[in-house]
Amino acid sequence: MPDHLQVNDNDELLIGGILATDLAEKYNTPLYVYDVAVMRQQMRAFKQAFANTNQDGAVAYASKAFACQAMYQVVAEEGLHLDLVSTGEIYTAVTAGFPMDRVSYNGNNKSQADLAFALDQGVGTIIVDNFVELALLQDLLAERQQTQQIIFRVVPGVSAHTHDYIQTGQVDSKFGFDLESGQAKEAYEIAQADPYLDLLGLSAHIGSQIFEEDGFELAGQRLVELCQSWHFQPAVLDLGGGFGIAYTDEHQPRRPEDLVQALIESVQRQCAERGLACPAIWIEPGRSISGPAGYSLYTVGSRKDIPGVRNYLAVDGGMGDNIRPALYQAKYQAVLANQVHGQVAETVRLVGKYCESGDVLIDEQALPQTKPGDIIAVLNTGAYGYSMASRYNRNPVPTVVFAENGCSQVVVEGETLADLTSHDRAYQLVAN
Ligand SMILES: Cc1ncc(COP(=O)(O)O)c(C=O)c1O
Known part of the structure; x- marks a missing residue:
């Protein structure tokens, strides 16, 4: 139990x-x-993992796990960020009075209308997934002469230990820019050349309901290596969500906050070894916040x-x-x-x-x-x-x-x- x-x-x-x-x-x-107290406790535990490691960062609740205005109000009260994936979720956040600068916007097929809506609502960071979206966003920003914080989602090529349907970090995935073929580098160069794109860093999400830290650590390492190879000092590395929870007594997983703390320490080590200043680390837990509650x-x-x-x-x-x-x-x-x-x-x-x-x-x-x-x-x-x-x-x-x-x-x-x-x-x- x-x-x-x-x-x-x-x-x-x-x-x-x-x-x-x-x-x-x-x-x-x-x-x-x-049980709202259970959600608050988990949100605080994640924040504590950052405090314990003296690490700057943000916990963005991935609201695809459970979204409604009241949930967004609790997330705002606890000082978290929101990771949103649709115009409907953005609308819900706006109507809940959520501070939109604390919103990041994920998703693999944002239309021009979706992006325009996000810009209109002042979404803090757009996590750009592919070249089509990048071009749409560039056009919109140029038209509006507006600068936008973005992060590139990349596919770190990590297979997580989880069910096939909820693996998203392996190479054969619909999400994110591919590394091996040079897509991620090309996107980086486009962003560098565009005065309206403020590239904060990179993001990776390797899957869901994951208990072992090795997959996360490897993904973190890939992001750090990538930045180093581009001579790019990111302001943010976003390591996604997917921290597993116990659904039945068969599972005795590590507490999600312990997994996150180990992950933060690993990224700190990786950066130190490669001479990068450790950027802010963002995480996007969904299930681990709302599931057990x-x-x-x-x-x-x-x-x-x-x-x-x-x-x-x-x-x-x-x-x-x-x-x-x-x-x-x-x-x-x-x-x-x-x-x-x-x-x-x-x-x-x-x-x-x-x-x-x-x-x-x-x-x-x-x-x-x-x-x-x-x-x-x-x-x-x-x-x-x-x-x-x-x-x-x-x-x-x-x-x-x-x-x-x-x-x-x-x-x-x-x-x-x-x-x-x-x-x-x-x-x-x-x-x-
Ligand atoms: C990009 C991204 N971030 C975060 C999450 C949240 O995952 P979880 O609810 O397993 O923590 C998902 C889930 O699919 C996702 O795709």
Whole structure:
């Protein structure tokens, strides 16, 4: 069980000091609940890693993991930066009142409209991914006679120890400028020659859910070597995110902040050995900030017991609110909210209510005896759950609640049935 799991003397699950069963009753299920204190703690732990190493830098929360205005407000309160990847995320940040100079903008296919919007909103740093984007940005800046801080995303050629779908740092990737073929150098030369481009440095992101530091260190080393070979003293090296978290008791990973501290020390060493002043180091953690803080609460519904085969237990959510198990066999664990450590009665396959056989939340979950109406909490669902939610089978996207210090509040209203049809239009062919 995660260290931060709160359980009262009656063996009931608390989230942010509130009974999970009360949250389920008040807001209905399926429900996403975030323990805000857990997120704050992780944000502070990352900042502490920089303080411990006396390293200048920034922790940019990669909000693709979980984005909404309230989350951006917490990120702002904690003094972090934001790493954003779409016009929608930028819009959310602007409307949340987030300081836009603390925003970096990633992504592999930013259109001219996307870039113009980012410039209009005063995005601090654009992380330029490819030559098409670079040319679009150059034209926009020249037209506006405006200077923009940029960073080049490069592909360090590092294969991280993780699932294939979430590897992004290897050579055969859709992201970033390639090193071997000279693309990165060419981009660097273009930036040097353009008075409107203020090149801060380089960025690399090698993948997600990574526990070993060697891949990160190698990527950091490649960036340092590259700068040295260009005689370029960067102001920033951005080492991306991807720090792994424990989804189940099988995982006993290093704490993400320890991994980051080791990485910072490694970059400091690399720079010292190569005679570079160590630049500011930026990191972009997403999952490690929001993942462990999130709970998905479901109500138990039907079941199907197949003697000698397995027991299926169905809950009122599933792949629409958490696609990760179906998408890349992600593993989770769950507890019965009113008997967290209750005596195990059976092992079930926890499934959702969507019309797909692949709608499995947890392949094998040991649980106490359950009955319809019981509340199940799937743990560590705070990253890439809500943010990847769909309306598959025309199920509304659930409510998101923040809980902290015994108080709870809706931060994203759940969709209603009326919301589901609100963008539908009756079909009536008319001559244009
Ligand atoms: C460029 C970049 N930065 C940061 C992240 C965040 O990764 P994670 O949520 O695993 O920390 C991602 C995730 O895909 C990414 O692509």
